[in-house]
Amino acid sequence: MSMIGLVDCNSFYVSCERVFQPRLIGLPVGVMSNNDGCVIALSAELKALGIGMGTPAFELQHLVRQGRIQLLSSNYELYGDMSARVLAVLEEFAPAVEPYSIDEMFVRLDGFAHERLLAHARQLHCRVRQYTGIPVCVGVAPSRTLAKLANRAAKTLPAYGGVCVLQPGSLETRTLLRKFALGDVWGVGRRLVERLALMGIKSAWDLAQADPKRIRRQFSVTLERTALELRGISCIEMNDIDEARQRIMTSRSFGKLTDDLAEIREAMRQHGQRGAEKLRQQGSLARAVLVFLKTNPFRTDLPQYSPSLAVELPRPTDDSREILHAAGIALRRIHRPGFLYQKGGVMLLDLIDASRQQLSLLDTPLSEAERQRSEKLMRVMDALNQRMGRGTLKLGTPSPGAAWHLRCAHRTQRYSTRWEELPAVRAL
Amino acid sequence: MTPANPTPAHPEPPTLALPYPLALGRAGLSGFPSPAQDYEGRTLDLNERLVKRPSATFFMSVTGDSMERLGIHEGDLLLVDRSLEPRPGHIIVAMVDGEITVKRYELRGEVPCLCSGNPRYAPIPLLDIECQVWGVVRSVIHEYPV
Numbered sequence: 001m002s003m004i005g006l007v008d009c010n011s012f013y014v015s016c017e018r019v020f021q022p023r024l025i026g027l028p029v030g031v032m033s034n035n036d037g038c039v040i041a042l043s044a045e046l047k048a049l050g051i052g053m054g055t056p057a058f059e060l061q062h063l064v065r066q067g068r069i070q071l072l073s074s075n076y077e078l079y080g081d082m083s084a085r086v087l088a089v090l091e092e093f094a095p096a097v098e099p100y101s102i103d104e105m106f107v108r109l110d111g112f113a114h115e116r117l118l119a120h121a122r123q124l125h126c127r128v129r130q131y132t133g134i135p136v137c138v139g140v141a142p143s144r145t146l147a148k149l150a151n152r153a154a155k156t157l158p159a160y161g162g163v164c165v166l167q168p169g170s171l172e173t174r175t176l177l178r179k180f181a182l183g184d185v186w187g188v189g190r191r192l193v194e195r196l197a198l199m200g201i202k203s204a205w206d207l208a209q210a211d212p213k214r215i216r217r218q219f220s221v222t223l224e225r226t227a228l229e230l231r232g233i234s235c236i237e238m239n240d241i242d243e244a245r246q247r248i249m250t251s252r253s254f255g256k257l258t259d260d261l262a263e264i265r266e267a268m269r270q271h272g273q274r275g276a277e278k279l280r281q282q283g284s285l286a287r288a289v290l291v292f293l294k295t296n297p298f299r300t301d302l303p304q305y306s307p308s309l310a311v312e313l314p315r316p317t318d319d320s321r322e323i324l325h326a327a328g329i330a331l332r333r334i335h336r337p338g339f340l341y342q343k344g345g346v347m348l349l350d351l352i353d354a355s356r357q358q359l360s361l362l363d364t365p366l367s368e369a370e371r372q373r374s375e376k377l378m379r380v381m382d383a384l385n386q387r388m389g390r391g392t393l394k395l396g397t398p399s400p401g402a403a404w405h406l407r408c409a410h411r412t413q414r415y416s417t418r419w420e421e422l423p424a425v426r427a428l
Numbered sequence: 429m430t431p432a433n434p435t436p437a438h439p440e441p442p443t444l445a446l447p448y449p450l451a452l453g454r455a456g457l458s459g460f461p462s463p464a465q466d467y468e469g470r471t472l473d474l475n476e477r478l479v480k481r482p483s484a485t486f487f488m489s490v491t492g493d494s495m496e497r498l499g500i501h502e503g504d505l506l507l508v509d510r511s512l513e514p515r516p517g518h519i520i521v522a523m524v525d526g527e528i529t530v531k532r533y534e535l536r537g538e539v540p541c542l543c544s545g546n547p548r549y550a551p552i553p554l555l556d557i558e559c560q561v562w563g564v565v566r567s568v569i570h571e572y573p574v
Contacts, residue, residue, distance in 0.1 A: 425488040427544065
């Protein structure tokens with residue numbers, strides 16, 4: 001039976017920091033956005049204090065001064081490298097791994113008997129933790145939507161100990177489907193929840209039991225697929241879902257193995273531009289860009305290199321130019337000649353609603369004139385590309401211009417990507 | 429009789445070839461250790477020799493002198509592999525009271541201890557403190573001023 005696992009890193013940004021600063025373990029820790037504007041990642045202890053995602057950092061300064069919480073500037077270089085390590089460990093233990101976001105990866109786990117599958121999932125769980133120091137939860141099921149739900153169960157129900165394997169039709173699967181609300185299901189947004197409730201569909205179980213044809217008629221093919229997936233029928237591919245608007249990823253194989261930088265740069269430019277378009281369509285802004293390359297792991301006769309690098313944007317943005325600029329910087333830093341690359345991609349991270357522009361007061365301010373100009377340019381570009389075909393109007397990869405000055409007073413060292421910033425180990 | 433001007437072994441040091449691409453270093457990592465024997469005839473790559481499991485290998489720099497007797501000096505570079513199970517006799521990196529520390533893992537009688545190479549620092553029995561192994565030190569790189 002074909003099974004899919006979702007590996008999700010727990011409080012990923014904070015966990016990365018804790019690997020190198022063990023004193024932060026068990027303390028309420030938050031990571032702040034560009035320019036230390038607001039909190040974008042929280043440890044469980046910080047959430048327990050009632051502090052939410054997006055809280056402006058200045059509102060928390062009194063807690064910082066009292067030493068009750070720790071706030072750190074974001075260190076995307078570290079997070080990107082740790083993400084690549086997690087991916088590499090998974091690749092050692094599973095035949096195919098697809099990054100889904102900086103802290104989530106899908107793995108294929110085909111052909112295991114049930115007991116062996118559970119043991120294997122446990123092994124993934126503990127190997128990633130041991131090798132990288134990053135705690136993860138593993139959810140395994142016959143479809144991506146169920147794997148996501150299994151992961152949620154692994155994360156929120158202590159009895160699972162971080163690993164949950166759901167077989168289709170099992171009592172366990174049914175119990176969990178009844179337990180989870182519709183809003184917990186991958187790809188079911190708030191508005192859909194309200195409309196479904198009118199039809200008496202309230203839990204994940206109800207949706208799984210609903211007549212898929214009727215769901216398709218009254219809603220969409222997408223929701224029909226979700227319903228089928230909840231029954232354990234796999235019909236959603238990874239790129240079909242842009243979940244909860246948290247991240248956007250565009251990636252593809254190069255078609256052939258290539259070491260041609262020009263070719264790779266052009267592919268990345270397309271990914272970046274496509275990602276930025278999606279960002280504008282859904283009305284979001286990104287805070288950081290992650291670029292990754294992969295050689296073909298099955299070609300064990302060739303040298304392997306699967307780098308990735310995350311670069312922080314100077315401010316939350318949906319401007320293709322800024323996104324391509326950041327992607328260009330990242331690509332230049334990770335690309336090395338002498339390797340045949342199979343695949344590459346661009347991820348836009350830590351998205352926020354564009355309508356929450358009051359954030360720009362906290363983040364790097366953009367003058368009103370600049371903003372209008374950027375908006376107008378992007379609108380014209382999108383309209384042209386829509387009317388005359390994608391790629392009609394392209395942007396070159398801008399070369400680095402003015403230096404970016406980001407406030408990052410509380411950034412930890414880039415422990416694993418800079419020689420000058422290695423962690424110190426005490427011999428005392 | 430000693431010659432006034434000893435002949436240097438390498439009158440003009442040859443320009444060094446760059447090592448083969450630092451495949452496994454820095455920002456990037458590969459999942460599979462590359463089977464080195466498949467690329468005969470290319471320049472030796474120190475990464476290949478020292479970094480056995482890139483995803484689990486971290487570099488650290490040493491502060492302090494307590495490990496000098498064991499060959500670890502202030503400023504040395506440690507290659508720490510988190511994939512190894514620590515055994516007595518290993519030099520390990522451990523978290524002691526929230527700090528990352530390098531010690532030698534030893535059995536004193538039946539008691540597992542963290543020991544340093546300096547008698548000024550008493551062995552720490554592992555039973556009574558908050559202590560977790562961070563990783564095992566695979567090698568030490570000591571660079572001389574040249």
